[in-house]
């Protein structure tokens with residue numbers, strides 16, 4: 001290990017943190033990951049003792065196995081196209097053991113504070129009060145654990161007679177058994193929970209403020225994300241029309257099922273995937289409604305003036321991006337907005353990097369894997385960033401494009417298309433390698449921390 005390379009800390013050993021850790025280790029960097037839980041896998045560990053997992057008993061992935069696996073560690077062929085969460089958690093465990101990463105992870109060690117020194121470098125305050133210093137910090141703390149409740153709360157929610165819960169706290173259908181249930185939202189949590197409710201509840205209503213194009217999990221017998229890979233060379237407008245046509249052919253328009261008509265074209269909202277929701281609506285076991293207007297006693301009143309009695313309201317209203325360990329003035333994401341160069345590099349701070357902080361049309365894991373390799377290249381001097389004004393212009397360009405394409409929502413602030421993003425990174429890494437070579441491969445983050453003999 002070269003002693004002038006920076007010492008790196010990774011916050012989090014979920015699927016993003018473990019692959020970044022591997023990339024750092026493989027590049028010869030001295031790296032350690034801090035993990036609040038007693039195990040890896042983050043969100044995919046049902047009932048994770050970190051209290052941060054949003055997984056429920058019936059959860060299966062909605063990006064297919066081949067889309068989600070790391071490039072150098074295929075999921076077992078015995079796995080189905082859309083494995084159960086327990087299989088996904090086991091896969092991440094196996095990844096860590098296969099590549100010998102476990103000794104590099106400090107389990108049951110929460111990073112409470114991450115403070116940047118005046119000359120750079122990071123002091124991490126850990127759960128036991130001790131402080132450790134690092135030259136570079138990788139943030140992989142996940143972005144689907146801090147529930148976003150309806151903002152502002154619905155009138156009457158403070159006096160509602162029933163139970164109000166967020167999807168983050170939903171673990172199994174037991175809480176819905178024999179109840180009158182209202183599920184709010186049109187994202188993937190709402191689809192899954194409404195479907196589960198439809199089998200056990202007395203009644204299930206699916207309320208939404210906006211319609212969605214609902215993709216089935218399979219098309220022509222293949223996982224839809226295997227069949228409909230995006231070609232970065234094909235303009236978005238054409239891809240979008242093609243997908244919409246396929247959805248219309250397979251399922252018909254959503255309004256045919258009583259759901260709100262989407263106010264956007266396919267691809268202008270994060271994809272909603274469900275092979276079962278339309279079927280359950282078609283069977284009369286789920287009743288679509290527009291948005292909630294207010295809660296009154298034990299009733300939920302919708303914006304069309306209709307109302308239902310409800311025992312449970314499940315808010316599937318998404319998540320907030322938060323970094324509880326940073327000083328908010330230094331790094332935060334108000335309304336889920338955070339400006340990073342290609343979702344990884346901070347344009348003003350040269351020693352902090354983000355992994356997995358994106359919402360892909362496709363799975364997060366192979367993208368996090370590539371981000372980890374990119375950061376490792378950078379920290380070892382093999383990749384040099386463009387000048388700051390160029391990074392800022394690039395960020396602006398991307399934000400403009402995202403705002404233009406996506407419907408306005410706090411859920412659409414870190415969207416990327418899987419293939420386009422990978423293609424973009426590949427090109428940028430090539431350009432940055434040339435910059436690095438021209439400059440004589442300088443190390444962007446100097447080693448300031450003491451070198452501990454191995």
Ligand SMILES: Cc1cc2nc3c(=O)[nH]c(=O)nc-3n(C[C@H](O)[C@H](O)[C@H](O)COP(=O)(O)OP(=O)(O)OC[C@H]3O[C@@H](n4cnc5c(N)ncnc54)[C@H](O)[C@@H]3O)c2cc1C
Pocket residue numbers: 011012013014015016017034035036037040041042043044050052054055056059060061062063068109110111112140141142143144145189325355356357362363364365
């Ligand atoms: C219900 C649900 C289903 C999903 N399904 C899919 C899917 O099918 N496909 C897909 O690609 N994505 C899916 N996602 C998105 C999900 O974010 C990713 O699958 C994946 O969990 C992201 O991994 P991560 O490592 O970035 O975050 P996480 O899995 O959240 O892991 C973060 C880790 O960081 C640790 N941590 C956080 N803060 C600290 C701290 N301060 N100190 C120490 N450790 C800390 C946590 O303990 C945790 O282990 C789903 C999300 C949800 C909520």
Ligand SMILES: NC(=O)c1ccc[n+]([C@@H]2O[C@H](COP(=O)([O-])OP(=O)(O)OC[C@H]3O[C@@H](n4cnc5c(N)ncnc54)[C@H](OP(=O)(O)O)[C@@H]3O)[C@@H](O)[C@H]2O)c1
Pocket residue numbers: 060061062063144149150151152167184185186187188189190192208209210269270291316317318319359408409410411
């Ligand atoms: N593997 C799986 O099967 C699975 C299951 C669950 C979740 N996930 C993933 O987990 C992530 C989070 O998904 P999610 O469904 O929990 O959240 P989400 O994608 O952010 O969806 C939130 C939904 O709530 C609506 N909403 C937000 N605030 C509202 C309000 N005040 N009133 C009415 N509606 C409101 C949003 O509508 P607008 O669009 O109008 O903002 C949207 O329909 C996604 O990446 C998703 O793919 C995957």
